[in-house]
Amino acid sequence: MNLPINPPLLPMLAKRVAAIPAGDSWNFEPKWDGFRALIFRDDEEIVIQSRDGKSLNRYFPELLEVLEIQLPKRCVLDGEIVIASEGGLDFDALQLRIHPAASRVKLLASQTPASIVFFDLLCEDGVDLRTAPFEQRRQKLEALLASAVSPIHITPVTNVRSVAEDWFKRFEGAGLDGVMAKSLSGTYESDKRTMLKVKHERDCDCVVAGFRWHKDNEGTAIGSLLLGLYNNAGDLQHVGVCASFKMEKRRELVECLAPYRKDALANHPWRSWADQGAGEDGQRMPGGQSRWSQGKDLSWEPLRTELVVEVAYEHMQGNRFRHMAQFRRWRIDKQPKDCTYAQLEVVPPQELMAIFPEALESQVS
Template sequence: VKERFSFDDLLMRIHPAASRVKKLSQETPAKLIVFDLLVDDRGKGLVDELLTIRRKKLDGFAKKYFAKNKSIELSPQTDDLTIAKHWLAGAGVDLDGVIAKRTDMPYQSGNRHGMVKVKRLRTADCVVGGFRYASEGRVIGSMLLGLYDEKGLLHHVGFTSSFKTDEKPALTKKLEKLIKPPGFTGNAPGGPSRWATERSAEWQPLAPKLVVEVQYDHFTGGRFRHGTKFLRWRPDKKAEQCTFEQVKR
């Protein structure tokens, strides 16, 4: 979308109405990026071949067929560490990271032997704009994180829930003292969906008094793609200093 990868737009295709899926496929067509070839164009299986051989065959396959279809693209690859580090340095916004694979192994089906997903872990300071209670018991389940935009609106961007069990009662009391609407003045946590239950969608708004530093691996579509890891409190930092600028780098 606008020359950038958008996982959010891809997720919109998960819809029960076929007409909606068809409409979106025309408005924002997806692109298939191919990184391996398991069967050649003659129907011969390649799973027992080493990755070096499969990649050469994939390159030839791509030259023969991909030029005719703009929705299919060959994934870049390199054995140059400098280039790989350059790719990794740019990860975290459009991409999760890079995949490192052994070239001297046949295709590994159903396991991750011979491959490693390398991510660039970064940190961000966020405002605690709300929290959710755990599904069982009246203790915190997760803190809801926010960042300010250039208009001064606080947007919900994700959550963190990496707390020790014995820390939760005291943390819950600390947060309950700060309950005050609206919590988020921009985009707020959504309601129930096919991924969230009614219970998990309930949340308590907080006055923007607390700032935390969290670790994350991917930020896209205005939010952290995965849950973040709580690192520390930042009493030295004002809430207004927690802006989107720090996740655009």
């Protein structure tokens, strides 16, 4: 590959802020929840590169075909790979693509084809555009993809803050998890957090059903707390972890959790989960290995299910937290049995077709 910009190239990143910025120097976009991807094309050679610089070509063969047809011969674009359904973006289906068997990937590509939504242009026809202002790059991107058809799309954009605020409220039900803000004059800075992102955050009370030791301090510091919520049948479901603690707090937690470790496994609701990592209902156990674990030690220590913690979370992916939850406070005033899914705020799912009639048409028809 002989472009002014060749892979691997780390994408530009975003830092989180509490609110959508004011002023007339910003462009706003929906924040897509998928796989970040840089697309490099040099004539017949195409590379779909992941956020960490690895090739995704083998996992999305259906995208390689359309990229070859619709993109110009020499270009580099930044975007997000998504899979859409009538209920919105399906991140679970996207994760299933990272499979070692080519036959499985081929089957999934036909059953749940992916789309790619572009939001930046880094190179066109041999010209490096990274030092050009974003406003100019966006104009060139729109011209480049003017005739593109599904499954290739360009993300919506607005410079009106009230519109961005409306997007922030409405689009969540379709699986988009916030709003991006980009400076109109900003250049493309690889691996730097120069963009801004505003994401949803809510509170939830969870049962603390176990923990993992800190990877470098086993026995002396807590790595993460394993969280659970009761479903309608009264079963405690593993919904995720919270792990953002300072080292001093990690050591304090060892003493705090010690009384709840005694006889914890005797009547533990997760005791019967199989060694292969899934329970009878298909819920993945908190210490279960999977192909996403990449050899990490996920062994865990049970706790008597008597502690309740308030955590902050962004949104749900199925019946689990999409991202790591954040510790807020202990809830000694709340009974574990009251930690149910009913407390969660449910955003009505809106089909992507209702939000972007022209976007992802082939995926939701």
